[in-house]
Amino acid sequence: MKRKDLIAGSLIVVLLIVVLLLVVGGFFVKTRVAVSENRLAANITKAVQNKDGALFLRQFSKDTQGIKFSDIGAQSVVKDLHDNATDPTSEIGKIITDGRTVVGTKVNYRFAVERKKVLGLFDSYYLTTRKSPVTVTDYTGDGDDMTITMTSGGRNQTVTQRQLRSGLFPGRYDFDISSGGEDDGSYWVHAAGGGDTIDLTVTAD
Incomplete structure (x- = not known):
């Protein structure tokens, strides 16, 4: 085999490896790093069903998670949603991501869904809220x-x-x-x- 053929063959192998890494990396980012609206809703529902304030809080932006005592508030929210909501627990995540108010809770919580780009390619959704002084x-x-x-x-x-x-x-x-x-x-x-x-x-x- 000529040297040119060896070089061409090596380049093809390298390109195939790069393409494979890009495809696998992109799939990983899309499914594990970027959060779809459906996945966000599912995470919220799971947090409420399990009264998991930490999981609920992780659905928010980093700035929101950093609010003083937010872990205490998040835990009380999932407890209220779990214990008092008259909407089906299995639908609470979808209700919140749709921008609707969950019925039956102690107060009408206000959450908003926002979107950001991951690696400039994939949409990732998260919750935000406003602090109450x-x-x-x-x-x-x-x-x-x-x-x-x-x-x-x-x-x-x-x-x-x-x-x-x-x-x-x-x-x-x-x-x-x-x-x-x-x-x-x-x-x-x-x-x-x-x-x-x-x-x-x-x-x-």
């Missing part, structure tokens, strides 16, 4: 030394008013609040994802 108004008359403890999820974690004003992911959040050295009781807020400011009013017993 929380302002705390103290009517106890005990001064400004208010201590706010988030008790959701058994955390017992002190939070600041600044953190609350920065906005919460949709869901229910429970707090124990004390002011002026006195226990002012337990409070809660339920964010829906519409971006509206929630006023948490602390009053004396």
Whole structure:
């Protein structure tokens, strides 16, 4: 075999390998990295059926996942959807990706579906929502030394008013609040994802 034939044959083999890698890589990206609307809906439904807040949260954009306490909110959302929705659980993912409101929940959650390109070729779908700022108004008359403890999820974690004003992911959040050295009781807020400011009013017993 002539040297030219060997080189041509080698080039053909290399090109076939490159094409094969591109096809396999493209298939992997399309099926494993890019998220279709149907797959997004299926992931949401699975999260609700299993009350899996972590899986539900992974369906959102990275910025949304990074919202402070979003894991607490996501867990409460899937619990609410699972326990209280009057729509069939098996259809909740499709309802949300269609932009409709799930019926029967404590609040009307607002989620939106957005699309991005993966490798400039494949459409990938994900959820977004809006943060709900929380302002705390103290009517106890005990001064400004208010201590706010988030008790959701058994955390017992002190939070600041600044953190609350920065906005919460949709869901229910429970707090124990004390002011002026006195226990002012337990409070809660339920964010829906519409971006509206929630006023948490602390009053004396």
